[in-house]
Amino acid sequence: MKAVVWYGVGDIRLDEVPEPRIEQPTDAIVRLTASAICGTDLHMIRGTVSGMKPGRILGHEGVGIIEALGPDVRNLNVGDRVVIPSxxxxxYCAYCRDGYYSQCDHANPQSESTAFFGGPEAFGGFNGLQAEKARIPFANVNLIKLPGEVIDEQAILLSDIFPTGYFGADIADIEPGHTVAIFGCGPVGQFAIASAKLMGAGRVLAVDNIPSRLEMAKQQGAEIINFDEEDPVETIKRLTGGIGVDRAIDAVGVDANCPHSGPAAKDARQLKAEFQREQKYVAPEQNPQNGNWEAGDAPSQVLRWAVEALAKAGTLSIIGVYPPTDNVFPIGKAMNKNLTIRMGNCHHRKYIPMLIDLVQSGAFDPLTVLTEVKPLTDAIEAYKAFDRRESGWMKVELEPSAVG
Ligand SMILES: NC(=O)c1ccc[n+]([C@@H]2O[C@H](COP(=O)([O-])OP(=O)(O)OC[C@H]3O[C@@H](n4cnc5c(N)ncnc54)[C@H](O)[C@@H]3O)[C@@H](O)[C@H]2O)c1
Ligand SMILES: [Zn+2]
Ligand SMILES: [Zn+2]
Structure with missing residues (x-):
């Protein structure tokens, strides 16, 4: 079967690989009808999340049809249409039963990192979902049946990025009336904006430097700030009467960039040596080519801005991904402002059933965030355009059964 395979930093290929088989009685095999490309995949290709094994199938977002089931999966049937939590x-472990699904004790027993599809060995070393078929472990929890009204293009957004944006807003503890700053207007940031609004945020201030992404944030009702044109901290303070925001969400992560023009560029230049030192830890190996696979040049930029932009006693929610080797955070400023900091990988399984209901009922349609649908056979070119953040490219669905 065809799949997108990671061979090295800056080296991914569409390849022919063996089909997966049932290995455990709790497994299922799913024939994928939709997959997607995510900012998380980019970290592994840019080298900012390391430890991938060559030959690993990429991708952790999927929708499909169950083709085979192990004998211990009792709540699903062959032929069911399902969404796969990333x-x-x-x-059944204590963490899962408490809703901390991404800290499950059994899915990744060899380390303290979340288990997810298409990730490094320390994250379980599972083959991913940018493929025609996939093996799904613990299928009774890791497959969720979809109602017919929720089409694939909506459902693929429920596999990872809508639940993650919702999780980010949930752990930020947003209450009606709060002013919320969201850093990053990529697909995850767009769903963080939507979720903050669903939770009743009074104002959402959205920061990025890609005009088409800021425009989508504005369409959602956010007040937008381009960090190449304005100093985001200064603007956030000015727009909030000097107080700052109640809540901030980091939807960028380790591949953050610093401003290279505008009034905030001077501060960034002064931090250049520190940013370069951080890069040595987070991305010791890099392999940029012709404008692709460039690691972010300022890993701690968003953390620094968010801590400064928050009001005293505010809450920071970090959903942007940082690798376990990252160790830079402005702890002194955060401590002295009595900030609350919450973070982590999304507990997808906790949120997806509720979000399916929301979409099925018509109360919220996530579809505007999906801007591209491409056949799996065009995956590498689609990856490159998404990596370059080409104008208008937001979320990219891949169709495993279509031929380009
Ligand atoms: N916690 C989780 O469970 C989880 C799940 C999915 C994705 N993620 C992470 O969420 C992050 C975003 O994912 P995505 O798919 O939207 O990625 P993306 O790369 O498409 O988007 C990142 C956005 O951040 C912007 N950006 C860069 N530097 C910035 C800065 N200094 N200030 C503000 N914006 C800046 C970029 O221009 C881009 O629009 C990634 O780190 C991804 O790994 C986390
Ligand atoms: Zn994802
Ligand atoms: Zn568990």
């Missing part, structure tokens, strides 16, 4: 959970 993080893998057993469903």
């Amino acid at each position: 993080t893998i959970a057993c469903g």
Whole structure:
């Protein structure tokens, strides 16, 4: 079968690989009808999340049809149409039972990192979902049946990025009336904006430097700030009467960039040596080519801005991904402002059923965030355009059964 395979930093290929088989009685095999490309995949290709094994199938977002089931999966049938949560959970350990699915004890027993599809060995070393078929462990929890009204283009957004944006707003503890700053207007940031609004945020201030992404944030009702044109901290303070925001969400992560023009560029230049030192830890190996696979040049930029932009006693929610080797955070400023900091990988399994209901009822349609649908056979070119953040490119669905 065809799949997108990671061979090295800056080296991914569409390849022919063996089909997966049932290995455990709790497994299922799913024939994928939709997959997607995510900012998380880019970290592994840019080298900012390391430890991938060559030959690993990429991708952790999927929708499909169950083709085979192990004898211990009792709540699903062959032929069921399902969405696959990105993080893998057993469903029976104490963490899963408490809703901390991304900290499951059994799915990734060898380390303290979340288990997810298409990630490094320390994250379980599971083959991913940018493929024609996939093996799904603990299928009774890691497959969720879809109602017919929720089409594939909506459902693929429920596999990872809508639940992650919702999780980010949930752990930010947003209450009606709050003013919320969201850093990053990529697909995850767009769903963080939507979720903050669903939770009743009074104002959402959205920061990025890609005009088409800021425009989508504005369409959602956010007040937008381009960090190449304005100093985001200064603007956030000015727009909030000097107080700052109640809540901030980091939807960027380790591949953050610093401003290279505008009034905030001077501060960034002064931090250049520190940013370069951080890069040595987070991305010791890099392999940029012709404008692709460039690691972000300022890993801690968003953390620094968010801590400064928050009001005293505010809450920071970090959903942007940082690798375990990252160790830079402005702890002194955060401590002295009595900030609350919450973070982590999304407990997808906890949120997806509720979000399916929301979409099925018509109360919220996530579809505007999906801007591209491409056949799996065009995956590498689609990856490159998404990596370059080409104008208008937001979320990219891949269709495993279509031929380009
Ligand atoms: N916690 C989780 O469970 C989880 C799940 C999915 C994705 N993620 C992470 O969420 C992050 C975003 O994912 P995505 O798919 O939207 O990625 P993306 O790369 O498409 O988007 C990142 C956005 O951040 C912007 N950006 C860069 N530097 C910035 C800065 N200094 N200030 C503000 N914006 C800046 C970029 O221009 C881009 O629009 C990634 O780190 C991804 O790994 C986390
Ligand atoms: Zn994802
Ligand atoms: Zn578990």
